Amino acid sequence: MAEETRERVLSIRDLDISFDTSNGTMNAIRGVRLDLYKGETIAIVGESGSGKSVTAKAIMGIMAKNQHINGGSIMYSYTDDEGRKETLDITKMSEDEVRKTICGKHIAMVFQDPMTSLNPTITIGKQIMEGMVDHYHYSKEEARKKAIELLDDVGIVDPEKRFGQYPHQLSGGMRQRVVIAIALACNPDILICDEPTTALDVTIQAKILNLIKDLQKKKDLSVIYITHDLGVVAQVADYVAVMYAGRIVEKGSVDEIYYDPRHPYTWGLLSSMPDLSTNTPRLFAIPGNPINLLNQVKGDAFAARNPYALQLDFEKQPPMFNVGGKHRVASWLCHPKAPKVEMPHSLRVKIDNMLKEVNAYGKQ
Numbered sequence: 001m002a003e004e005t006r007e008r009v010l011s012i013r014d015l016d017i018s019f020d021t022s023n024g025t026m027n028a029i030r031g032v033r034l035d036l037y038k039g040e041t042i043a044i045v046g047e048s049g050s051g052k053s054v055t056a057k058a059i060m061g062i063m064a065k066n067q068h069i070n071g072g073s074i075m076y077s078y079t080d081d082e083g084r085k086e087t088l089d090i091t092k093m094s095e096d097e098v099r100k101t102i103c104g105k106h107i108a109m110v111f112q113d114p115m116t117s118l119n120p121t122i123t124i125g126k127q128i129m130e131g132m133v134d135h136y137h138y139s140k141e142e143a144r145k146k147a148i149e150l151l152d153d154v155g156i157v158d159p160e161k162r163f164g165q166y167p168h169q170l171s172g173g174m175r176q177r178v179v180i181a182i183a184l185a186c187n188p189d190i191l192i193c194d195e196p197t198t199a200l201d202v203t204i205q206a207k208i209l210n211l212i213k214d215l216q217k218k219k220d221l222s223v224i225y226i227t228h229d230l231g232v233v234a235q236v237a238d239y240v241a242v243m244y245a246g247r248i249v250e251k252g253s254v255d256e257i258y259y260d261p262r263h264p265y266t267w268g269l270l271s272s273m274p275d276l277s278t279n280t281p282r283l284f285a286i287p288g289n290p291i292n293l294l295n296q297v298k299g300d301a302f303a304a305r306n307p308y309a310l311q312l313d314f315e316k317q318p319p320m321f322n323v324g325g326k327h328r329v330a331s332w333l334c335h336p337k338a339p340k341v342e343m344p345h346s347l348r349v350k351i352d353n354m355l356k357e358v359n360a361y362g363k364q
Contacts, residue, residue, distance in 0.1 A: 008077060009189055009222050010036035010059070015072035015091075017054060017246075019064065026293045028054050030246040031072070033320075036190065036222050043225040043233040043254075045269065046243035049290055052226045055243075056192050059224075060109055061090055061098025078106055078189055104131040108183035112195035114175035117182075118167040124151075124178045125163035131185045150181040153218075155211055173204035177211065184215065191216070194226040209235055230273050234258060239326065242266050245291050245301035252327035259351055261343065262329040264306045271347045284346070300332070308333060308341045 017029035029051050036042055044052045057063070059074055074090040090098060111117045119127060128150060129143035138146070144163070151159035154177040167175055176196065183191060193212065197205035213236060216223055225236055233240055233254065240257040242250040242265065250263040261267055268286035288305035291297060300306070303313035312318075312332050321334035333341050342348070 006040075007038040008035055009038050010034075010077070011073075011075040012055075012059075013073050013075070015055070015058065015074065016070040017058060018068050018070055020066040020068070021294065024294050027297070028246050028293060029058070030297070032243075032246075032248055034241055034248065034251070036224060038189070038222055039216070039220055040238050041216065041223040041225065041236055042239045042241060043227060043237035044241045044243055045227055045230060045233055047228060047269075047286075047290060050243040051246040052228075052243055053194055054246075056109070056194055056224065056226050059090065059190075059192065060103055060107060061093060061095050063095055076102065076107065076190075104183075104188065105135045105186045106188055107190040107192065108186070108188040109192040109194060110176075110179050110183050110196045112198045114172065114179045114199070115167065117179050118175060120167050123164050123166055124170070128178070128182050128185050131182065135186050147181070147185070150184060151178070153184070153215065154178070154181045155207075156181075172200055173207065176200060176204075176208055180208075180211065180215070184219070187219070188221070190222045190224065192224045192226070195228075196225075197229075197232065205232075212236070230269060242269065245297065246293060247301065247330065249302065249330045250328070252325065256325055256327040259355060260327070261347075262323055262327070262334055263302075263331045264308050264333070265302050267343050267347055268305075270350070271344060273350075275350050275353070300330075310338065 012032055012034045015029055015032040016027070019026045019028055032055055034042070044055065046052055058069070069091045072091065075087055076090055077085065077087045080086050088102070090102065093101070118124070125144065125147050128147040129140070132138040132143040132146060133140070148159045148163055151162055156162050156174060156177055162170070167178070170178065196212070197208050200208060209232065212223065215221065225232065227233060237254045240251065240254055241248045242257065242263065244265050250257065250261065250266045257266065258270070261270055265286070268284070271284040272286065274283065286305060291301045291304065299315050300309070300313040300318055303309045306313065310332050318330045318332045320328045320330050323329055323334055332338055
């Protein structure tokens, strides 16, 4: 579908966020640019500390006391209750304004640990009803009826019984389904899933991912996944943004990122995925440690860990290069005058095996 015919619901431009710490100012998000369209699934991936969750929470207007938005915008576009098109810059709104106007009603979030999201002293039914009563002023009977429908929608057996139970009476998988039901209670346009399956075993993980996909189709949701798990990304995403040290270093369609990665950091992430089809005795690990963002970043933040780094990487931050299609890469290796560098042979073999599986069995 051509970009201009799609409805853009979220547009992040040059977002810059810092934190005050006892050791100085940490520039956690550095010029993030990203678009989300209606019905699309974007995955934001990267190591811990890369800025994924900070970006997601900024979209929700969730700010720590020592956090500052130094520049940029988060433009959210929606249709109001009267059918008018509205666009709001979330960075210009107070936390209270975002909570009343956007959170739950238009943008909702599913966190990775349901036990920290759910109140152990309140029944799950009341927790699902809360948003509907606050935002839409449903009567208790109307809210109860919809809450039971939502429990059924997320695949909870005997929803009327579960409605009156407390979180500790449910399994981990069922608690995560309840968190999803709460997120969907006010019919949001955007669902942000922050590591939604980390605390679950693989069988339950697959069920939760399929549930979110089914609900997305049914409700025409736009979804943002925050994850470090590239296996999850392959199953759910249309578009992928790879983050490193607070900056998006590569973005493109899921096929572009998986089958034609160009940034050495993306090569490292893909190489570190477990792979049963190759005879490698040990998992690959990206050498070195992430850069300390308390220090001023000179050049490419990944340069010190990059075996293919050019001298220019240590001197100047690379721009985003257009390498075709939706594919954009922030690496000097993509400059027309840069020396030709091929991805590691072991990764080439892994990608070729992935392509063979896709051709043999079809994409999931």
